[in-house]
Amino acid sequence: MKELDAEALYRQLATQIRPQVTPATALVGIYTGGLWLAERLHAELGITQPLGAIDVSFYRDDYASKGLHAKPQRTEIPFSVDGAHVILVDDVLFTGRTTRAALNELFDFGRPGVVELAVLVDRGSRELPVAARYCAHTLAAPLPRSENLDLQRDDDGRFTLKLTQAPAAER
Amino acid sequence: MRNPQLNTHGELQHLLTLDGLPRDILTAILDTAAPFTEVAEREVKKLPLMRGKSVFNLFFENSTRTRTTFEIAAKRLSADVVNLNINTSSAAKGESLLDTVDNLCAMQADMFVVRHAASGAPMLIAQHLQQTGRDHIRVINAGDGRHAHPTQGLLDMYTIRHFKRDFTNLTVAIVGDVLHSRVARSQIAALTTLGVPEVRVIGPKTLLPTEVEKLGVRVFHDMSEGLKGVDVVMMLRLQNERMTGALLPTPQEYYKIWGLTADKLALAKPDAIVMHPGPMNRGVEIDSAVADGAQAVILPQVTFGIAVRMAVMSMLGSH
Numbered sequence: 001m002k003e004l005d006a007e008a009l010y011r012q013l014a015t016q017i018r019p020q021v022t023p024a025t026a027l028v029g030i031y032t033g034g035l036w037l038a039e040r041l042h043a044e045l046g047i048t049q050p051l052g053a054i055d056v057s058f059y060r061d062d063y064a065s066k067g068l069h070a071k072p073q074r075t076e077i078p079f080s081v082d083g084a085h086v087i088l089v090d091d092v093l094f095t096g097r098t099t100r101a102a103l104n105e106l107f108d109f110g111r112p113g114v115v116e117l118a119v120l121v122d123r124g125s126r127e128l129p130v131a132a133r134y135c136a137h138t139l140a141a142p143l144p145r146s147e148n149l150d151l152q153r154d155d156d157g158r159f160t161l162k163l164t165q166a167p168a169a170e171r
Numbered sequence: 172m173r174n175p176q177l178n179t180h181g182e183l184q185h186l187l188t189l190d191g192l193p194r195d196i197l198t199a200i201l202d203t204a205a206p207f208t209e210v211a212e213r214e215v216k217k218l219p220l221m222r223g224k225s226v227f228n229l230f231f232e233n234s235t236r237t238r239t240t241f242e243i244a245a246k247r248l249s250a251d252v253v254n255l256n257i258n259t260s261s262a263a264k265g266e267s268l269l270d271t272v273d274n275l276c277a278m279q280a281d282m283f284v285v286r287h288a289a290s291g292a293p294m295l296i297a298q299h300l301q302q303t304g305r306d307h308i309r310v311i312n313a314g315d316g317r318h319a320h321p322t323q324g325l326l327d328m329y330t331i332r333h334f335k336r337d338f339t340n341l342t343v344a345i346v347g348d349v350l351h352s353r354v355a356r357s358q359i360a361a362l363t364t365l366g367v368p369e370v371r372v373i374g375p376k377t378l379l380p381t382e383v384e385k386l387g388v389r390v391f392h393d394m395s396e397g398l399k400g401v402d403v404v405m406m407l408r409l410q411n412e413r414m415t416g417a418l419l420p421t422p423q424e425y426y427k428i429w430g431l432t433a434d435k436l437a438l439a440k441p442d443a444i445v446m447h448p449g450p451m452n453r454g455v456e457i458d459s460a461v462a463d464g465a466q467a468v469i470l471p472q473v474t475f476g477i478a479v480r481m482a483v484m485s486m487l488g489s490h
Binding site: 055057058059063067068071072073074075076081104107108109110 | 203206214218219
């Protein structure tokens with residue numbers, strides 16, 4: 001896989017979303033990488049609805065086998081979900097299971113009008129019928145399962161994409 | 172010997188007592204409870220974590236609040252809950268504790284929440300499950316005799332952390348009937364493990380266990396002396412139903428000396444919080460004005476109790 005410029009991809013993602021933003025648009029970032037992206041998009045695109053955040057730990061489908069992940073974060077949806085135009089933001093789209101969990105959680109807050117998905121990178125290997133409406137980059141070939149691709153944020157708020165070996169238990 | 176509450180990976184398998192539980196597990200439970208507090212504000216107050224699991228509330232001793240909060244916690248995790256008040260059913264007909272458990276296992280129980288007047292009953296059930304190859308069934312102690320009430324201890328720790336942030340600079344006083352109190356034992360174990368530098372117990376000699384100092388606490392038989400400069404006042408209920416023999420003169424006399432009034436509370440730090448596990452005996456261990464006053468955090472304790480129990484159940488329910 002060639003080196004990915006996360007900052008360039010971020011700008012591309014913002015450019016894709018910008019024309020679709022209306023006063024009814026709300027962003028919801030998925031912890032942790034997706035929330036970083038959503039925070040920056042929220043400011044840059046002048047979104048007026050308050051920013052939402054979802055931690056899908058309590059909705060994961062592998063809870064029975066893997067248990068709770070360390071230190072789940074607080075889900076906060078500070079706008080009325082009913083009828084809203086919601087853009088879910090995640091850093092990397094993989095199996096689609098995180099998106100499924102986030103959708104289920106979102107619907108426990110109300111009935112959104114439209115939900116779209118925005119991701120920085122689509123790494124392939126989907127296991128559910130999930131597609132991103134906004135996607136800055138799709139890998140030419142799916143990444144092997146033994147590798148993790150994650151967004152990182154340095155002290156100055158700059159994004160990088162980091163490839164690491166997945167812990168054995170997650171393969 | 173391995174702590175019977177932990178599995179071979181050091182993960183929590185049953186919650187029987189806080190005594191001997193490592194600090195990182197206590198902290199993990201408190202951390203996990205935090206996001207659960209938000210669920211109550213949703214349109215759908217439910218999470219799917221325990222969907223399809225059966226939780227049996229096995230209460231051999233009366234309790235409304237504890238049973239209700241366990242029931243709400245399990246239901247908010249989407250579990251199916253069955254409440255059994257055994258003192259009015261099979262036990263009265265002579266069935267033994269373990270026979271009752273075996274019968275409920277045959278009904279595909281996944282978790283038992285046990286309250287029993289005998290210390291050690293939940294441990295006995297956990298051992299029985301292990302010996303009979305039913306390791307997948309979890310046990311939570313909801314109060315056993317004078318021994319332990321771990322979820323109460325945990326929700327108290329959650330409350331203290333919520334209001335005081337850090338345990339390592341606090342002075343905490345536990346006041347009243349420590350002798351009969353499983354709550355006090357769980358509180359002392361948790362406070363000590365979490366690094367509270369000074370834990371005090373305050374009460375008449377007849378209501379403090381002998382050698383209570385060995386638990387790592389400072390003992391006071393003078394309320395005014397004991398409350399001086401404390402950050403947290405944890406009141407205990409005077410357990411009339413457990414009193415045998417003449418441990419006390421009268422409730423009125425007790426209130427005069429050991430009841431928490433505004434005057435006595437003024438000796439603590441100005442921002443001290445007042446806690447009580449409930450049910451309160453107003454005018455016995457606590458004055459109404461204090462119980463309803465600005466420093467009381469007794470109702471937040473109840474609310475946090477649901478989140479803490481959700482955290483415990485979901486941590487046990489997973490592996």
